[in-house]
Structure formats: C-alpha cells, structure tokens
Amino acid sequence: MPHSHPALARAETFCKTYDLRVPILLAPMAGACPASLSIAVADAGGLGACGALLMPPAAIKAWASEVRAASNGAFQLNLWIPDPAPPRDASAEDAVRAFLGQWGPAVAHDAGDAAPPDFSAQCEAMLEAGPAIISSIMGLYPSAFVERMKARGIKWLAAATTVAEAKSAESAGADAIVAQGMEAGGHRGAFEASKAESAMVGLFSLLPAVVDAVKVPVIAAGGIADARGVAAALILGASAVQVGTGFLRCPEAKLPSAWADAIGASAPEQTLVTRAFSGRAGRSVATAYARAATASGAPPPAPYPVQRGLTQAMRNAAVKDNDIDRMQAWAGQSAALALAKPAAEVAYALWEGARAILL
Numbered sequence: 001m002p003h004s005h006p007a008l009a010r011a012e013t014f015c016k017t018y019d020l021r022v023p024i025l026l027a028p029m030a031g032a033c034p035a036s037l038s039i040a041v042a043d044a045g046g047l048g049a050c051g052a053l054l055m056p057p058a059a060i061k062a063w064a065s066e067v068r069a070a071s072n073g074a075f076q077l078n079l080w081i082p083d084p085a086p087p088r089d090a091s092a093e094d095a096v097r098a099f100l101g102q103w104g105p106a107v108a109h110d111a112g113d114a115a116p117p118d119f120s121a122q123c124e125a126m127l128e129a130g131p132a133i134i135s136s137i138m139g140l141y142p143s144a145f146v147e148r149m150k151a152r153g154i155k156w157l158a159a160a161t162t163v164a165e166a167k168s169a170e171s172a173g174a175d176a177i178v179a180q181g182m183e184a185g186g187h188r189g190a191f192e193a194s195k196a197e198s199a200m201v202g203l204f205s206l207l208p209a210v211v212d213a214v215k216v217p218v219i220a221a222g223g224i225a226d227a228r229g230v231a232a233a234l235i236l237g238a239s240a241v242q243v244g245t246g247f248l249r250c251p252e253a254k255l256p257s258a259w260a261d262a263i264g265a266s267a268p269e270q271t272l273v274t275r276a277f278s279g280r281a282g283r284s285v286a287t288a289y290a291r292a293a294t295a296s297g298a299p300p301p302a303p304y305p306v307q308r309g310l311t312q313a314m315r316n317a318a319v320k321d322n323d324i325d326r327m328q329a330w331a332g333q334s335a336a337l338a339l340a341k342p343a344a345e346v347a348y349a350l351w352e353g354a355r356a357i358l359l
C-alpha cells in the first residue's frame with residue numbers, strides 16, 4: 001500500500017493492527033447482515049459484520065461458522081447495549097395499535113410484550129464464537145465483559161454519536177471508536193434513547209471532534225457510500241470507514257427488491273429519522289408509513305422495544321408483499337450513491353477510488 005498522504009499511512013497502520021487489506025468495515029446491520037455479505041467483504045480484504053441484536057445464541061454461533069467455512073477474513077459481532085425496561089402505557093399503545101391496523105394486519109393485544117433475546121446469553125455466544133472484534137452500540141459493555149473480551153484477545157469497537165460518548169467509551173477500554181454521524185442509516189447509537197433526536201451531529205463535525213478528543217483510532221460511519229466519502233473521512237482523521245447502506249444494494253445483501261430499489265432512488269432529503277418502527281430513533285427511507293407516523297396527529301410511538309413488537313405484523317406483511325410503503329427500509333442519507341454491484345466490486349471502488357484521490 002504505497003502512501004503519500006498521511007491519512008493513507010494512518011489507514012495502513014489500522015489495517016495492520018486488524019489484519020485487513022483495505023480499511024473498509026461492513027457495518028453491523030441487525031436483520032440485514034447475511035453471512036454471504038460478510039464473506040464477500042472479508043474476501044475483498046475488508047471486515048465482515050454481524051448485527052446480532054435479534055439473533056439467539058445458537059444463531060450467532062451458526063453465523064460465525066458459516067462465514068469461517070467460506071472465508072479466512074475477519075469479522076465483528078455486534079450487540080446493542082440494552083436500555084432499562086421501558087414504562088408501559090396501555091392506552092397509548094392502544095392508539096398505536098389502532099393506527100398500525102390501518103397499515104397492516106390487526107395488531108395482537110400482546111404484540112408489545114415481545115422481548116429481544118437475552119443479552120447475557122448473547123454475550124456468552126459471542127465470546128464462544130471468538131471473533132477478532134466485538135462491537136457495541138447504544139452504550140457500553142459491563143466492565144466484567146470487557147475484561148473477558150480482552151483476556152481472549154478480542155478487540156472492542158464502540159459506536160458513539162457524540163464527543164462525550166466517545167470519551168466515556170475510551171475510558172471504559174474501547175480499542176477504537178466508531179463515530180456515527182446523523183447521516184447514518186438504521187438506528188442512531190445514542191447511549192440515551194431520549195437524546196437520539198436532540199443530539200444530531202453530522203459526521204463532518206463529529207469526526208474531527210472525536211479524533212481530537214480520544215487517543216484510540218476512530219472509524220467513520222454515516223453517509224459514506226463512495227470513494228469521495230472515504231477520502232474525506234480519512235482526511236478528517238479517521239483510520240477506517242464503516243459502510244452500511246452503501247453495501248445494501250449488493251446481491252449478497254439479499255434485501256427485498258423494493259427496499260434495495262428505494263435505496264438507489266432516495267435523495268438525502270428523502271430519508272428521515274423516526275421512532276415509528278422500533279421506538280428507538282433510526283434513519284429510514286421516507287416511506288408512506290414513516291411519513292404518516294411522523295405527521296402531526298399520529299400517535300407517538302411506544303418506547304423501544306414495545307414499538308418494535310407492535311409494528312412486527314405490519315413489517316412482516318410488507319416484506320411478504322415486497323411493499324416499500326410499510327417496509328422498515330433503513331437507509332442513510334447517501335443512499336443514492338449505493339451501487340447495485342457485487343460487494344467485492346463496491347469495496348474495491350470505495351478503496352481504490354479513495355487512494356486515487358489521496359495518492
């Protein structure tokens with residue numbers, strides 16, 4: 001990897017530390033991270049990723065085995081740090097249920113009770129799977145778990161959406177910070193759910209501020225979907241980039257075609273941040289449901305994970321019908337830059353293009 005710009009030397013150091021050939025990390029994407037996508041990215045020299053939030057322990061281990069059977073490349077396993085159990089409000093949930101009934105099947109009375117898999121059991125499964133990297137979002141792992149990770153030589157990448165979160169992650173032992181700008185597709189990683197919509201910092205401001213505030217390497221995430229974005233992130237101080245939406249149109253991502261097509265057709269202003277799918281703020285295509293659910297007069301979403309349970313029937317029906325209007329179609333603001341090409345070609349275009357800009 002010849003280098004003339006100091007940013008390239010920084011990326012090279014990162015690649016050496018993490019045994020990568022290119023400083024491109026696939027973003028962990030719960031519900032959108034089949035092994036096939038990680039195999040392709042890892043084979044191209046980048047880092048594979050599994051957003052394990054919704055996966056029971058056996059599925060986490062099976063995912064790691066599937067990737068290892070097909071690739072020697074490294075990958076990260078990722079979990080959300082759970083929020084405290086939310087308060088419940090039966091009449092507010094009734095209003096959401098009635099609203100959702102206009103968009104999909106009638107919502108079962110107990111739909112809001114659905115809970116994600118047990119966090120501790122998922123943590124154990126991640127340790128047993130033994131990835132090179134474990135990452136976190138929405139908070140920090142308990143210190144006892146961090147110690148166990150480190151004892152096994154597993155590195156910890158912690159997502160942060162503010163300078164304060166980045167500093168607390170570094171203090172807790174994170175080996176690198178993933179600075180997630182508000183351009184990012186999917187859920188915002190704010191440690192406190194209530195701050196996800198008020199502390200909306202764009203990557204151009206967040207990245208250099210985090211780089212100045214911590215000593216560990218910083219990985220840039222949010223709205224990076226072509227070589228210009230990769231080069232800009234490296235110049236702003238990143239050691240690597242993490243790309244989510246930019247890989248979602250690849251055939252290996254196996255997305256419903258309506259979602260993949262909408263990604264290719266969405267200008268930055270045609271995405272929005274909403275709690276209407278899960279109760280946690282996330283950026284999606286501004287679909288008919290997302291717009292209606294965020295319009296004045298719509299019932300406020302229930303907190304996470306209650307809202308996720310309430311919208312499950314609608315979301316399932318949308319995937320079955322390939323209906324973008326009611327699909328949970330996460331997308332970052334640079335969605336339209338995503339290429340409908342094999343993931344190896346996307347990774348190559350991102351990195352070789354960035355090098356050409358920086359050499």
Ligand SMILES: Cc1cc2nc3c(=O)[nH]c(=O)nc-3n(C[C@H](O)[C@H](O)[C@H](O)COP(=O)(O)O)c2cc1C
Binds near residue numbers: 051137221332
């Ligand atoms: C479909 C989707 C699901 C996501 N799920 C997770 C997740 O489970 N864990 C996580 O840390 N980040 C998750 N994210 C956020 C990504 O890690 C990353 O911050 C984001 O994709 C970067 O922005 P970009 O999509 O514009 O590239 C998700 C993003 C998308 C698009």
